[in-house]
Amino acid sequence: MAKKKFVVGCFDNEEVLFPAVKKVRTAGYKIRDVYTPFPVHGLDHALGLRETSLHTAGFIYGITGTATALGGISWILTYDWPLNIGGKPHFALPAWIPITFELTVLFAAVGMVYTFCYLCQLAPFVKKHHFHPRATDDLFVMVIECTDKTNVEDLKGFLSSNGAIEVNEQIAEEGWWWGRYDKDDEKTLEKEIVAA
Protein backbone atom coordinates (compact mmCIF):
# COMPACT_ATOMS: atom_id res chain seq x y z
CA MET A 1 0.00 0.00 0.00
CA ALA A 2 1.70 3.09 -1.19
CA LYS A 3 -0.02 6.40 -1.60
CA LYS A 4 0.93 8.82 -4.29
CA LYS A 5 -0.04 12.26 -5.44
CA PHE A 6 -1.85 12.55 -8.76
CA VAL A 7 -3.16 15.42 -10.80
CA VAL A 8 -6.39 14.55 -12.59
CA GLY A 9 -7.71 16.37 -15.64
CA CYS A 10 -11.15 15.63 -17.06
CA PHE A 11 -12.09 16.18 -20.69
CA ASP A 12 -15.52 15.92 -22.22
CA ASN A 13 -14.40 15.55 -25.82
CA GLU A 14 -12.17 13.07 -27.65
CA GLU A 15 -10.98 15.69 -30.08
CA VAL A 16 -9.70 17.86 -27.23
CA LEU A 17 -8.21 14.86 -25.43
CA PHE A 18 -5.83 13.75 -28.20
CA PRO A 19 -3.87 17.04 -28.59
CA ALA A 20 -3.84 17.38 -24.80
CA VAL A 21 -2.29 13.91 -24.40
CA LYS A 22 0.33 14.83 -26.95
CA LYS A 23 1.16 18.15 -25.26
CA VAL A 24 1.30 16.68 -21.77
CA ARG A 25 3.69 13.99 -22.96
CA THR A 26 5.96 16.40 -24.83
CA ALA A 27 6.02 18.65 -21.75
CA GLY A 28 7.60 15.68 -19.97
CA TYR A 29 4.83 14.74 -17.54
CA LYS A 30 4.22 11.08 -16.87
CA ILE A 31 0.66 10.03 -17.72
CA ARG A 32 -0.37 7.13 -15.52
CA ASP A 33 -3.44 6.30 -17.58
CA VAL A 34 -6.42 7.80 -19.35
CA TYR A 35 -9.76 6.38 -18.22
CA THR A 36 -12.41 6.53 -20.92
CA PRO A 37 -16.09 5.57 -21.01
CA PHE A 38 -15.56 3.55 -24.22
CA PRO A 39 -12.55 2.21 -26.16
CA VAL A 40 -10.98 5.10 -28.02
CA HIS A 41 -9.26 4.09 -31.26
CA GLY A 42 -5.65 5.23 -31.45
CA LEU A 43 -5.41 6.39 -27.84
CA ASP A 44 -2.96 3.58 -27.03
CA HIS A 45 -0.64 4.88 -29.75
CA ALA A 46 -1.05 8.46 -28.55
CA LEU A 47 -0.11 7.34 -25.04
CA GLY A 48 2.89 5.44 -26.39
CA LEU A 49 1.77 2.10 -24.90
CA ARG A 50 3.41 -1.00 -26.30
CA GLU A 51 1.40 -3.66 -28.14
CA THR A 52 -0.13 -6.16 -25.78
CA SER A 53 1.42 -9.61 -25.75
CA LEU A 54 -1.88 -11.22 -24.79
CA HIS A 55 -2.25 -12.72 -28.27
CA THR A 56 1.17 -14.36 -28.09
CA ALA A 57 0.14 -15.88 -24.76
CA GLY A 58 -3.10 -17.03 -26.43
CA PHE A 59 -1.14 -18.72 -29.22
CA ILE A 60 1.02 -20.55 -26.70
CA TYR A 61 -2.03 -21.69 -24.70
CA GLY A 62 -3.66 -22.88 -27.96
CA ILE A 63 -0.61 -24.88 -28.99
CA THR A 64 -0.49 -26.36 -25.48
CA GLY A 65 -4.12 -27.45 -25.89
CA THR A 66 -3.41 -29.03 -29.28
CA ALA A 67 -0.40 -30.88 -27.90
CA THR A 68 -2.30 -32.03 -24.80
CA ALA A 69 -5.18 -33.40 -26.86
CA LEU A 70 -3.09 -35.13 -29.53
CA GLY A 71 -0.55 -36.42 -27.00
CA GLY A 72 -3.18 -37.60 -24.56
CA ILE A 73 -5.47 -39.32 -27.03
CA SER A 74 -2.68 -40.96 -29.01
CA TRP A 75 -0.99 -42.26 -25.85
CA ILE A 76 -4.29 -43.69 -24.56
CA LEU A 77 -5.59 -45.16 -27.80
CA THR A 78 -2.38 -46.48 -29.34
CA TYR A 79 -0.20 -47.39 -26.37
CA ASP A 80 -1.96 -47.54 -23.03
CA TRP A 81 -5.31 -49.10 -23.93
CA PRO A 82 -5.72 -49.76 -27.67
CA LEU A 83 -9.30 -50.60 -28.60
CA ASN A 84 -10.77 -51.75 -31.87
CA ILE A 85 -13.49 -49.22 -32.61
CA GLY A 86 -15.45 -49.97 -35.76
CA GLY A 87 -12.40 -51.51 -37.42
CA LYS A 88 -10.64 -48.16 -37.53
CA PRO A 89 -6.86 -47.95 -37.19
CA HIS A 90 -5.62 -47.28 -33.66
CA PHE A 91 -4.09 -44.05 -34.79
CA ALA A 92 -7.41 -42.62 -36.07
CA LEU A 93 -6.39 -39.02 -36.58
CA PRO A 94 -9.57 -37.67 -38.31
CA ALA A 95 -11.71 -38.83 -35.41
CA TRP A 96 -9.53 -36.95 -32.94
CA ILE A 97 -9.60 -33.62 -34.71
CA PRO A 98 -12.85 -32.35 -33.09
CA ILE A 99 -11.51 -33.02 -29.58
CA THR A 100 -8.16 -31.48 -30.51
CA PHE A 101 -9.93 -28.41 -31.82
CA GLU A 102 -12.05 -28.12 -28.69
CA LEU A 103 -9.12 -28.46 -26.30
CA THR A 104 -7.19 -25.88 -28.33
CA VAL A 105 -10.05 -23.41 -28.00
CA LEU A 106 -10.61 -24.24 -24.34
CA PHE A 107 -6.95 -23.78 -23.38
CA ALA A 108 -6.61 -20.59 -25.40
CA ALA A 109 -9.86 -19.08 -24.11
CA VAL A 110 -9.50 -19.92 -20.43
CA GLY A 111 -5.78 -19.14 -20.44
CA MET A 112 -6.35 -15.76 -22.04
CA VAL A 113 -9.15 -14.83 -19.63
CA TYR A 114 -6.96 -15.54 -16.61
CA THR A 115 -3.96 -13.83 -18.18
CA PHE A 116 -6.12 -10.81 -18.92
CA CYS A 117 -7.35 -10.73 -15.32
CA TYR A 118 -3.78 -11.00 -14.08
CA LEU A 119 -2.54 -8.21 -16.37
CA CYS A 120 -5.40 -5.93 -15.38
CA GLN A 121 -5.26 -6.97 -11.71
CA LEU A 122 -8.86 -8.09 -11.69
CA ALA A 123 -10.20 -10.56 -9.14
CA PRO A 124 -13.15 -10.82 -6.76
CA PHE A 125 -12.88 -8.28 -3.92
CA VAL A 126 -9.89 -6.52 -5.46
CA LYS A 127 -10.48 -2.80 -5.29
CA LYS A 128 -8.74 0.07 -6.97
CA HIS A 129 -9.09 3.79 -6.60
CA HIS A 130 -11.49 5.55 -8.99
CA PHE A 131 -10.22 8.93 -9.98
CA HIS A 132 -13.57 10.20 -11.19
CA PRO A 133 -16.97 8.47 -11.10
CA ARG A 134 -17.93 9.94 -14.46
CA ALA A 135 -15.08 8.07 -16.17
CA THR A 136 -17.58 5.26 -16.73
CA ASP A 137 -20.21 7.65 -18.03
CA ASP A 138 -19.14 10.59 -20.17
CA LEU A 139 -15.73 11.93 -19.12
CA PHE A 140 -12.24 11.18 -20.34
CA VAL A 141 -10.09 11.22 -17.22
CA MET A 142 -6.37 11.81 -17.60
CA VAL A 143 -4.30 10.91 -14.53
CA ILE A 144 -0.78 12.31 -14.21
CA GLU A 145 1.71 11.06 -11.63
CA CYS A 146 3.46 13.70 -9.58
CA THR A 147 7.06 13.56 -8.39
CA ASP A 148 8.79 15.76 -5.83
CA LYS A 149 9.74 18.18 -8.55
CA THR A 150 6.29 18.54 -10.09
CA ASN A 151 4.83 21.99 -9.74
CA VAL A 152 1.20 21.06 -9.16
CA GLU A 153 -0.25 24.52 -9.75
CA ASP A 154 1.62 24.86 -13.06
CA LEU A 155 0.41 21.47 -14.17
CA LYS A 156 -3.20 22.26 -13.31
CA GLY A 157 -3.05 25.49 -15.25
CA PHE A 158 -1.45 23.65 -18.15
CA LEU A 159 -4.29 21.10 -18.19
CA SER A 160 -7.00 23.76 -18.00
CA SER A 161 -5.45 25.73 -20.81
CA ASN A 162 -5.49 22.56 -22.92
CA GLY A 163 -9.21 22.07 -22.57
CA ALA A 164 -9.73 20.14 -19.30
CA ILE A 165 -13.12 21.06 -17.91
CA GLU A 166 -12.27 19.91 -14.41
CA VAL A 167 -8.86 19.65 -12.76
CA ASN A 168 -8.04 18.37 -9.28
CA GLU A 169 -5.31 16.92 -7.16
CA GLN A 170 -5.70 13.58 -5.40
CA ILE A 171 -3.55 11.62 -3.01
CA ALA A 172 -4.57 8.05 -3.59
CA GLU A 173 -3.54 4.45 -3.27
CA GLU A 174 -1.79 3.55 -6.51
CA GLY A 175 -2.07 -0.24 -6.33
CA TRP A 176 -4.97 -2.43 -5.36
CA TRP A 177 -6.37 -3.56 -2.04
CA TRP A 178 -8.80 -6.09 -0.65
CA GLY A 179 -11.97 -4.69 0.77
CA ARG A 180 -15.05 -2.64 0.18
CA TYR A 181 -15.44 0.76 -1.36
CA ASP A 182 -17.97 2.17 1.10
CA LYS A 183 -15.72 1.55 4.08
CA ASP A 184 -12.22 1.64 2.69
CA ASP A 185 -12.21 4.26 0.00
CA GLU A 186 -12.20 7.17 2.43
CA LYS A 187 -9.31 5.63 4.32
CA THR A 188 -7.14 5.30 1.25
CA LEU A 189 -7.90 8.70 -0.17
CA GLU A 190 -7.27 12.20 1.04
CA LYS A 191 -9.29 14.25 -1.37
CA GLU A 192 -8.25 17.75 -2.04
CA ILE A 193 -10.49 18.88 -4.82
CA VAL A 194 -9.70 22.23 -6.26
CA ALA A 195 -12.05 23.56 -8.89
CA ALA A 196 -10.38 24.53 -12.09
Add this chain to the structure above:
Amino acid sequence: MAEHTLDFKEQFEIPSGMKKWSLALIIIGILAFIIGLFTKGMGTNEEKAVFLGTLMYNTIFWTLVCNASMFFICATTLAMGGWQMTFRRVAEAISTLVPIFGIITLVILFYVIATGNHEIYHWLDSKQVAADEVLKGKSGFLNVKFFVIWSILAVGFWSLLGWRMRKISSQADAEPMDFNTGSAYLWKNTVTASLFIVWFALTIGSTLPWLWLMSLDAHWYSTMYSWYVFASSFVAGVALITLWVIYLKNKGYLEYTNQEHLHDLGKFIFAFSIFWTYLWFSQYMLIWYSNQPEETIYFKGRVQGPYKGIFFLNIIINFVCPLLILMKRSSKRNYTLMTFMAVLILFGHWIDFYQMVMPSVAKDHVTLSWFDFGILALFVGLMIHFVGRALASKPLIAKYNPFLKESIVHHT
Protein backbone atom coordinates in the same frame (compact mmCIF):
# COMPACT_ATOMS: atom_id res chain seq x y z
CA MET B 1 -19.35 17.29 -44.52
CA ALA B 2 -19.99 20.48 -46.44
CA GLU B 3 -16.67 22.12 -45.67
CA HIS B 4 -14.63 19.03 -46.52
CA THR B 5 -13.73 18.42 -50.11
CA LEU B 6 -12.62 14.97 -51.12
CA ASP B 7 -9.37 14.88 -52.98
CA PHE B 8 -8.88 11.73 -55.03
CA LYS B 9 -8.27 10.50 -58.56
CA GLU B 10 -11.74 9.69 -59.74
CA GLN B 11 -11.09 8.17 -63.09
CA PHE B 12 -9.18 4.94 -63.60
CA GLU B 13 -7.22 4.94 -66.84
CA ILE B 14 -6.33 1.50 -68.14
CA PRO B 15 -2.51 1.35 -68.30
CA SER B 16 -1.06 0.11 -71.59
CA GLY B 17 0.78 -2.69 -69.76
CA MET B 18 -2.50 -4.07 -68.48
CA LYS B 19 -4.03 -4.03 -71.96
CA LYS B 20 -0.99 -5.84 -73.35
CA TRP B 21 -0.93 -8.47 -70.63
CA SER B 22 -4.62 -9.22 -70.72
CA LEU B 23 -4.52 -9.51 -74.50
CA ALA B 24 -1.47 -11.80 -74.34
CA LEU B 25 -3.17 -14.04 -71.78
CA ILE B 26 -6.37 -14.19 -73.83
CA ILE B 27 -4.38 -15.13 -76.97
CA ILE B 28 -2.48 -17.84 -75.06
CA GLY B 29 -5.81 -19.10 -73.74
CA ILE B 30 -7.49 -19.17 -77.14
CA LEU B 31 -4.47 -20.99 -78.63
CA ALA B 32 -4.63 -23.52 -75.79
CA PHE B 33 -8.35 -23.94 -76.38
CA ILE B 34 -7.90 -24.54 -80.12
CA ILE B 35 -4.97 -26.95 -79.69
CA GLY B 36 -6.90 -28.69 -76.91
CA LEU B 37 -9.95 -28.93 -79.12
CA PHE B 38 -7.99 -30.76 -81.80
CA THR B 39 -5.80 -32.93 -79.57
CA LYS B 40 -8.39 -33.81 -76.92
CA GLY B 41 -11.81 -32.50 -77.89
CA MET B 42 -12.05 -34.62 -81.05
CA GLY B 43 -10.67 -37.83 -79.58
CA THR B 44 -12.22 -40.74 -77.74
CA ASN B 45 -15.06 -40.31 -75.28
CA GLU B 46 -12.62 -40.23 -72.38
CA GLU B 47 -10.47 -37.55 -73.97
CA LYS B 48 -13.55 -35.53 -74.76
CA ALA B 49 -14.66 -35.80 -71.15
CA VAL B 50 -11.29 -34.49 -69.94
CA PHE B 51 -11.51 -31.61 -72.42
CA LEU B 52 -15.03 -30.64 -71.32
CA GLY B 53 -14.32 -31.24 -67.62
CA THR B 54 -11.36 -28.86 -67.75
CA LEU B 55 -13.50 -26.19 -69.36
CA MET B 56 -16.25 -26.83 -66.83
CA TYR B 57 -14.28 -26.40 -63.64
CA ASN B 58 -12.58 -23.27 -64.96
CA THR B 59 -15.79 -21.57 -66.03
CA ILE B 60 -17.69 -22.56 -62.90
CA PHE B 61 -14.82 -21.46 -60.67
CA TRP B 62 -14.53 -18.02 -62.27
CA THR B 63 -18.29 -17.45 -62.42
CA LEU B 64 -18.71 -18.27 -58.74
CA VAL B 65 -15.64 -16.23 -57.73
CA CYS B 66 -16.91 -13.16 -59.54
CA ASN B 67 -20.39 -13.69 -58.15
CA ALA B 68 -18.85 -13.84 -54.67
CA SER B 69 -17.94 -10.16 -55.18
CA MET B 70 -21.62 -9.29 -55.47
CA PHE B 71 -22.31 -11.46 -52.43
CA PHE B 72 -19.65 -9.49 -50.54
CA ILE B 73 -21.35 -6.21 -51.52
CA CYS B 74 -24.84 -7.42 -50.59
CA ALA B 75 -23.77 -9.01 -47.31
CA THR B 76 -21.95 -5.86 -46.17
CA THR B 77 -24.91 -3.75 -47.31
CA LEU B 78 -27.37 -5.81 -45.29
CA ALA B 79 -25.09 -5.63 -42.26
CA MET B 80 -25.12 -1.81 -42.65
CA GLY B 81 -21.35 -2.01 -43.07
CA GLY B 82 -19.56 1.16 -44.01
CA TRP B 83 -15.90 0.20 -44.04
CA GLN B 84 -15.94 -1.20 -47.60
CA MET B 85 -17.17 2.01 -49.25
CA THR B 86 -13.76 3.35 -50.30
CA PHE B 87 -13.12 0.29 -52.45
CA ARG B 88 -16.65 -0.98 -53.10
CA ARG B 89 -16.42 -0.01 -56.77
CA VAL B 90 -13.66 -2.62 -57.17
CA ALA B 91 -16.00 -5.39 -56.03
CA GLU B 92 -18.71 -3.94 -58.28
CA ALA B 93 -16.34 -4.00 -61.24
CA ILE B 94 -15.50 -7.67 -60.60
CA SER B 95 -19.18 -8.54 -60.35
CA THR B 96 -19.82 -7.18 -63.88
CA LEU B 97 -18.19 -10.42 -65.07
CA VAL B 98 -21.07 -12.57 -63.81
CA PRO B 99 -23.19 -12.34 -66.97
CA ILE B 100 -20.15 -12.85 -69.23
CA PHE B 101 -18.67 -15.84 -67.41
CA GLY B 102 -22.18 -17.07 -66.60
CA ILE B 103 -23.06 -17.31 -70.27
CA ILE B 104 -19.78 -19.11 -71.06
CA THR B 105 -20.60 -21.58 -68.28
CA LEU B 106 -24.12 -22.11 -69.57
CA VAL B 107 -22.84 -22.70 -73.11
CA ILE B 108 -20.37 -25.35 -71.93
CA LEU B 109 -22.84 -27.06 -69.55
CA PHE B 110 -25.60 -27.07 -72.17
CA TYR B 111 -23.16 -28.47 -74.73
CA VAL B 112 -22.49 -31.35 -72.31
CA ILE B 113 -26.24 -31.81 -71.82
CA ALA B 114 -27.10 -31.51 -75.50
CA THR B 115 -24.52 -34.08 -76.57
CA GLY B 116 -25.71 -36.36 -73.76
CA ASN B 117 -22.17 -36.83 -72.49
CA HIS B 118 -22.68 -39.46 -69.79
CA GLU B 119 -18.94 -39.75 -69.20
CA ILE B 120 -19.39 -36.44 -67.37
CA TYR B 121 -23.00 -36.52 -66.19
CA HIS B 122 -23.86 -40.15 -65.63
CA TRP B 123 -27.54 -39.29 -65.10
CA LEU B 124 -27.90 -38.16 -68.73
CA ASP B 125 -28.06 -41.78 -69.85
CA SER B 126 -31.77 -42.60 -69.64
CA LYS B 127 -31.23 -46.35 -70.00
CA GLN B 128 -28.88 -46.38 -67.01
CA VAL B 129 -31.25 -44.24 -64.96
CA ALA B 130 -34.19 -46.57 -65.66
CA ALA B 131 -32.17 -49.55 -64.39
CA ASP B 132 -30.81 -47.76 -61.34
CA GLU B 133 -32.92 -47.36 -58.21
CA VAL B 134 -30.78 -44.56 -56.76
CA LEU B 135 -30.75 -42.49 -59.94
CA LYS B 136 -34.47 -43.13 -60.48
CA GLY B 137 -35.12 -41.72 -57.04
CA LYS B 138 -33.15 -38.60 -57.86
CA SER B 139 -34.63 -38.08 -61.32
CA GLY B 140 -37.23 -35.61 -60.10
CA PHE B 141 -34.33 -33.26 -59.42
CA LEU B 142 -31.58 -34.54 -61.67
CA ASN B 143 -33.17 -34.17 -65.07
CA VAL B 144 -32.37 -32.14 -68.14
CA LYS B 145 -35.37 -29.84 -67.97
CA PHE B 146 -34.79 -28.76 -64.36
CA PHE B 147 -31.04 -28.45 -64.91
CA VAL B 148 -31.46 -26.14 -67.89
CA ILE B 149 -34.22 -23.95 -66.49
CA TRP B 150 -32.66 -23.59 -63.04
CA SER B 151 -29.21 -22.77 -64.46
CA ILE B 152 -30.63 -20.07 -66.73
CA LEU B 153 -32.69 -18.60 -63.87
CA ALA B 154 -29.67 -18.65 -61.55
CA VAL B 155 -27.32 -16.81 -63.89
CA GLY B 156 -30.14 -14.52 -65.02
CA PHE B 157 -31.13 -13.34 -61.56
CA TRP B 158 -27.52 -12.96 -60.38
CA SER B 159 -26.88 -10.73 -63.37
CA LEU B 160 -30.12 -8.81 -63.04
CA LEU B 161 -29.89 -8.12 -59.31
CA GLY B 162 -26.18 -7.40 -59.59
CA TRP B 163 -26.89 -4.93 -62.36
CA ARG B 164 -29.50 -3.28 -60.17
CA MET B 165 -27.09 -3.01 -57.22
CA ARG B 166 -24.51 -1.35 -59.47
CA LYS B 167 -27.12 1.01 -60.90
CA ILE B 168 -28.19 2.08 -57.41
CA SER B 169 -24.54 2.60 -56.56
CA SER B 170 -24.15 5.01 -59.49
CA GLN B 171 -26.85 7.28 -58.06
CA ALA B 172 -24.40 8.22 -55.28
CA ASP B 173 -22.12 9.89 -57.86
CA ALA B 174 -24.48 12.68 -58.81
CA GLU B 175 -25.25 15.00 -55.91
CA PRO B 176 -25.05 15.25 -52.10
CA MET B 177 -27.88 13.57 -50.19
CA ASP B 178 -29.75 15.02 -47.26
CA PHE B 179 -31.07 12.81 -44.48
CA ASN B 180 -34.28 11.77 -46.26
CA THR B 181 -32.82 10.97 -49.67
CA GLY B 182 -29.95 9.22 -47.87
CA SER B 183 -32.24 6.90 -45.96
CA ALA B 184 -34.39 6.26 -49.02
CA TYR B 185 -31.18 5.40 -50.88
CA LEU B 186 -30.08 2.96 -48.17
CA TRP B 187 -33.50 1.34 -48.11
CA LYS B 188 -33.36 0.76 -51.88
CA ASN B 189 -29.93 -0.81 -51.44
CA THR B 190 -31.21 -3.00 -48.63
CA VAL B 191 -34.19 -4.33 -50.60
CA THR B 192 -32.13 -5.29 -53.65
CA ALA B 193 -29.34 -6.75 -51.53
CA SER B 194 -31.78 -8.93 -49.58
CA LEU B 195 -33.35 -10.20 -52.80
CA PHE B 196 -29.88 -11.08 -54.05
CA ILE B 197 -28.97 -12.85 -50.82
CA VAL B 198 -32.15 -14.94 -50.89
CA TRP B 199 -31.54 -15.91 -54.49
CA PHE B 200 -27.90 -16.61 -53.66
CA ALA B 201 -28.99 -18.96 -50.87
CA LEU B 202 -31.39 -20.78 -53.18
CA THR B 203 -28.71 -21.23 -55.84
CA ILE B 204 -25.09 -21.29 -54.61
CA GLY B 205 -26.09 -21.93 -51.00
CA SER B 206 -27.95 -25.08 -51.99
CA THR B 207 -29.12 -26.32 -55.39
CA LEU B 208 -26.64 -25.12 -57.97
CA PRO B 209 -23.51 -26.93 -56.71
CA TRP B 210 -25.64 -30.09 -56.51
CA LEU B 211 -26.62 -29.73 -60.16
CA TRP B 212 -23.38 -28.47 -61.66
CA LEU B 213 -20.74 -30.23 -59.58
CA MET B 214 -22.10 -32.86 -57.21
CA SER B 215 -24.06 -34.64 -59.94
CA LEU B 216 -20.74 -35.53 -61.58
CA ASP B 217 -20.83 -38.37 -59.06
CA ALA B 218 -24.49 -39.06 -59.62
CA HIS B 219 -24.84 -41.68 -56.88
CA TRP B 220 -22.95 -39.77 -54.24
CA TYR B 221 -24.30 -36.98 -52.14
CA SER B 222 -23.20 -34.79 -49.26
CA THR B 223 -25.22 -32.18 -47.41
CA MET B 224 -22.07 -30.11 -46.78
CA TYR B 225 -21.25 -29.84 -50.46
CA SER B 226 -22.94 -26.56 -51.39
CA TRP B 227 -21.59 -24.70 -48.41
CA TYR B 228 -18.19 -26.08 -49.12
CA VAL B 229 -18.38 -24.79 -52.70
CA PHE B 230 -19.68 -21.46 -51.44
CA ALA B 231 -16.87 -21.10 -48.89
CA SER B 232 -14.32 -21.97 -51.54
CA SER B 233 -15.66 -19.41 -54.00
CA PHE B 234 -16.16 -16.71 -51.39
CA VAL B 235 -12.65 -16.85 -49.95
CA ALA B 236 -11.23 -16.81 -53.48
CA GLY B 237 -13.57 -13.89 -54.29
CA VAL B 238 -12.28 -11.82 -51.36
CA ALA B 239 -8.72 -12.67 -52.42
CA LEU B 240 -9.52 -11.36 -55.90
CA ILE B 241 -10.94 -8.10 -54.49
CA THR B 242 -7.80 -7.75 -52.34
CA LEU B 243 -5.55 -8.23 -55.36
CA TRP B 244 -7.35 -5.52 -57.33
CA VAL B 245 -7.34 -3.14 -54.37
CA ILE B 246 -3.58 -3.59 -53.94
CA TYR B 247 -3.03 -3.19 -57.70
CA LEU B 248 -4.99 0.07 -57.78
CA LYS B 249 -3.16 1.37 -54.71
CA ASN B 250 0.16 0.60 -56.39
CA LYS B 251 -0.95 2.62 -59.39
CA GLY B 252 -1.76 5.57 -57.13
CA TYR B 253 -5.55 5.22 -57.01
CA LEU B 254 -7.88 4.57 -54.02
CA GLU B 255 -6.22 7.20 -51.80
CA TYR B 256 -8.72 6.60 -49.02
CA THR B 257 -8.16 2.85 -48.84
CA ASN B 258 -5.36 2.03 -46.44
CA GLN B 259 -3.94 -0.64 -44.17
CA GLU B 260 -7.07 -0.61 -42.03
CA HIS B 261 -9.17 -1.82 -44.97
CA LEU B 262 -6.47 -4.28 -46.01
CA HIS B 263 -6.45 -5.65 -42.47
CA ASP B 264 -10.19 -6.32 -42.63
CA LEU B 265 -9.90 -8.00 -46.02
CA GLY B 266 -7.14 -10.12 -44.51
CA LYS B 267 -9.44 -11.07 -41.65
CA PHE B 268 -12.09 -12.13 -44.19
CA ILE B 269 -9.57 -14.32 -46.03
CA PHE B 270 -8.30 -15.80 -42.77
CA ALA B 271 -11.76 -16.44 -41.31
CA PHE B 272 -13.23 -17.95 -44.47
CA SER B 273 -10.17 -20.14 -45.00
CA ILE B 274 -10.89 -21.62 -41.58
CA PHE B 275 -14.59 -21.86 -42.43
CA TRP B 276 -13.75 -23.64 -45.68
CA THR B 277 -11.54 -26.09 -43.77
CA TYR B 278 -14.29 -26.68 -41.24
CA LEU B 279 -16.71 -27.72 -44.00
CA TRP B 280 -14.08 -29.64 -45.94
CA PHE B 281 -13.14 -31.59 -42.85
CA SER B 282 -16.70 -32.17 -41.61
CA GLN B 283 -17.57 -33.67 -44.98
CA TYR B 284 -14.46 -35.84 -45.01
CA MET B 285 -14.56 -36.97 -41.38
CA LEU B 286 -18.20 -38.10 -41.34
CA ILE B 287 -17.74 -40.12 -44.51
CA TRP B 288 -14.45 -41.59 -43.25
CA TYR B 289 -16.02 -42.50 -39.93
CA SER B 290 -19.23 -44.12 -41.14
CA ASN B 291 -17.36 -45.91 -43.92
CA GLN B 292 -20.33 -46.56 -46.22
CA PRO B 293 -19.17 -47.78 -49.64
CA GLU B 294 -21.55 -45.51 -51.58
CA GLU B 295 -20.14 -42.51 -49.74
CA THR B 296 -16.43 -43.40 -49.56
CA ILE B 297 -16.35 -43.88 -53.34
CA TYR B 298 -15.97 -40.09 -53.62
CA PHE B 299 -12.79 -40.06 -51.56
CA LYS B 300 -11.39 -43.35 -52.87
CA GLY B 301 -9.80 -41.80 -55.95
CA ARG B 302 -9.05 -38.52 -54.23
CA VAL B 303 -7.31 -39.66 -51.05
CA GLN B 304 -5.94 -43.08 -51.99
CA GLY B 305 -5.93 -42.93 -55.76
CA PRO B 306 -3.90 -40.93 -58.27
CA TYR B 307 -5.20 -37.59 -56.95
CA LYS B 308 -3.62 -38.05 -53.52
CA GLY B 309 -0.97 -35.37 -54.06
CA ILE B 310 -3.47 -32.77 -55.19
CA PHE B 311 -5.79 -33.61 -52.31
CA PHE B 312 -3.13 -32.89 -49.70
CA LEU B 313 -1.70 -29.91 -51.60
CA ASN B 314 -5.22 -28.49 -51.43
CA ILE B 315 -5.39 -28.67 -47.64
CA ILE B 316 -1.85 -27.29 -47.23
CA ILE B 317 -2.42 -24.27 -49.48
CA ASN B 318 -5.93 -23.49 -48.31
CA PHE B 319 -5.67 -24.24 -44.61
CA VAL B 320 -2.13 -24.51 -43.25
CA CYS B 321 -0.73 -21.51 -45.15
CA PRO B 322 -3.47 -18.99 -44.29
CA LEU B 323 -3.61 -20.26 -40.71
CA LEU B 324 0.09 -19.81 -40.06
CA ILE B 325 0.80 -16.81 -42.28
CA LEU B 326 -2.31 -14.68 -41.80
CA MET B 327 -2.67 -15.25 -38.07
CA LYS B 328 -0.46 -12.32 -37.13
CA ARG B 329 -1.88 -8.83 -37.23
CA SER B 330 1.23 -7.43 -38.89
CA SER B 331 0.99 -9.84 -41.82
CA LYS B 332 -2.60 -8.80 -42.57
CA ARG B 333 -1.38 -5.20 -42.80
CA ASN B 334 1.55 -5.98 -45.08
CA TYR B 335 0.88 -5.30 -48.77
CA THR B 336 3.53 -7.72 -50.09
CA LEU B 337 2.45 -10.60 -47.89
CA MET B 338 -1.23 -10.00 -48.63
CA THR B 339 -0.52 -10.00 -52.39
CA PHE B 340 1.31 -13.28 -52.04
CA MET B 341 -1.50 -14.80 -49.94
CA ALA B 342 -4.24 -13.58 -52.30
CA VAL B 343 -2.50 -15.19 -55.29
CA LEU B 344 -1.87 -18.36 -53.30
CA ILE B 345 -5.50 -18.58 -52.15
CA LEU B 346 -6.84 -18.00 -55.66
CA PHE B 347 -4.56 -20.71 -57.00
CA GLY B 348 -5.43 -22.99 -54.08
CA HIS B 349 -9.16 -22.77 -54.66
CA TRP B 350 -8.70 -23.20 -58.38
CA ILE B 351 -6.95 -26.47 -57.45
CA ASP B 352 -9.85 -27.17 -55.09
CA PHE B 353 -12.34 -26.84 -57.96
CA TYR B 354 -10.03 -28.99 -60.07
CA GLN B 355 -10.22 -31.79 -57.53
CA MET B 356 -13.99 -31.40 -57.23
CA VAL B 357 -14.43 -32.08 -60.95
CA MET B 358 -11.59 -33.99 -62.54
CA PRO B 359 -11.27 -37.07 -60.27
CA SER B 360 -14.89 -37.83 -61.18
CA VAL B 361 -14.27 -37.40 -64.90
CA ALA B 362 -10.83 -38.97 -65.34
CA LYS B 363 -10.55 -41.62 -62.66
CA ASP B 364 -7.29 -43.25 -63.69
CA HIS B 365 -4.72 -40.49 -63.85
CA VAL B 366 -4.19 -36.83 -62.95
CA THR B 367 -4.97 -34.68 -65.97
CA LEU B 368 -3.30 -31.45 -64.82
CA SER B 369 -1.34 -30.28 -67.88
CA TRP B 370 -0.57 -27.34 -70.15
CA PHE B 371 -4.22 -27.35 -71.18
CA ASP B 372 -5.48 -26.53 -67.65
CA PHE B 373 -3.05 -23.64 -67.32
CA GLY B 374 -3.88 -22.41 -70.83
CA ILE B 375 -7.59 -22.26 -70.02
CA LEU B 376 -6.74 -20.61 -66.70
CA ALA B 377 -4.76 -17.99 -68.66
CA LEU B 378 -7.79 -17.39 -70.86
CA PHE B 379 -10.00 -16.67 -67.87
CA VAL B 380 -7.42 -14.55 -66.06
CA GLY B 381 -6.95 -12.54 -69.25
CA LEU B 382 -10.70 -12.05 -69.71
CA MET B 383 -11.04 -11.14 -66.04
CA ILE B 384 -8.29 -8.49 -66.21
CA HIS B 385 -9.67 -7.08 -69.44
CA PHE B 386 -13.29 -6.75 -68.35
CA VAL B 387 -12.61 -5.66 -64.77
CA GLY B 388 -10.23 -2.98 -66.08
CA ARG B 389 -12.90 -1.74 -68.48
CA ALA B 390 -15.58 -1.75 -65.77
CA LEU B 391 -13.30 0.18 -63.39
CA ALA B 392 -12.60 2.80 -66.05
CA SER B 393 -16.29 3.29 -66.83
CA LYS B 394 -17.21 4.80 -63.45
CA PRO B 395 -15.66 7.03 -60.76
CA LEU B 396 -13.59 4.86 -58.40
CA ILE B 397 -15.41 6.12 -55.32
CA ALA B 398 -19.11 6.86 -54.90
CA LYS B 399 -18.59 10.36 -53.51
CA TYR B 400 -21.99 10.95 -51.97
CA ASN B 401 -22.63 7.56 -50.45
CA PRO B 402 -23.90 8.16 -46.90
CA PHE B 403 -21.40 5.64 -45.52
CA LEU B 404 -18.31 7.02 -47.24
CA LYS B 405 -17.08 9.03 -44.29
CA GLU B 406 -17.31 5.98 -42.05
CA SER B 407 -15.05 4.15 -44.45
CA ILE B 408 -12.52 7.00 -44.71
CA VAL B 409 -12.05 7.21 -40.95
CA HIS B 410 -12.25 3.42 -40.58
CA HIS B 411 -9.97 2.05 -37.90
CA THR B 412 -9.56 -1.66 -37.23
